[in-house]
Amino acid sequence: MAKLSTHVLDTANGIPAQGVKLEFFRVEGSSPRLIKTLTTNDDGRTDELLLDESSIEVGEYIIVFHVADYFSKNNTKQDKPTFLNRIPLHFGISDTNANYHVPLLVSPWSYSTYKGS
Template identity: 55%
Template sequence: MAAKLSTHVLDTAHGCPARGMQIELWSLAGESRKLVKMVRLNEDGRTDAALLGPEEMQVGEYELIFHVGEYFASLSGGEGDKPLFLNKVPVRFGISDAGASYHVPLLTSPWAYSTYRGS
C-alpha cells in the first residue's frame, strides 16, 4: 500500500457520515503554520483523494481542523445554541514515517468528539 494521509468523519448524533464538512490541513513548524489543503467531505464522509499522497508525505507535525460547528448548523438550518459548544475541532498529530499511511478519523456530535490513528 502506498503511503498517504487520509481522514473519515462520522456524525455520531445522526448515525451517518459527515457529508459536506469542511476540513483544513495545516503543516506546522515551530510557530509557523502553512495551509496545505482545504476540502469538503463526500457522501461517505471521506475526501475524494488522499489529503497527502505518496509524493507529498513528509515527516513533521500537522493539524487537521474540522469545521464541526458549521456542519451541524447546516443540518439545523442555523438554529441552535449560540455560541456553539464545538465549532472548529483541531487535531494535531505527527508523521514520523513518510513511507507509512496515516488515517486520522473523527467521530463527532455537536457536544463531543474523539479521534485515533486508524488504518
C-alpha cells in the first residue's frame, strides 16, 4: 500500500517531538497549494497519513515543520531570534506504488532528514 508519512524526533532532548505543527503542500507551478495542516502526536508522528494510496501522485511536495514554536513550548533553550524557526523540506514522489517516509531529526541548531520507506 503506497503512502507518505512523517516522524519528528527531538534530538536535543532525546524524545519524539510531540505537538509540532506541520503544513503539507503540493508544488503546482510557481505557487505551492496547501493540502493539510497537522500536528504530531505523542510518538512524534501524525495521526493521519500525509498521502494514502488513493491520494498519492507523482510530483513535488513541501512539508514545513514549525520547530521554534515546539522548542518554545517545551522550554528548550533557543537563541533570540531563533536559529531555526520553520524548516521547509522540498522533495519529490516518483513512484505512486512506493511507501515514502520523511522523518525530521531536529534540535534548535540543526536538523537532518532522509528518504525512508
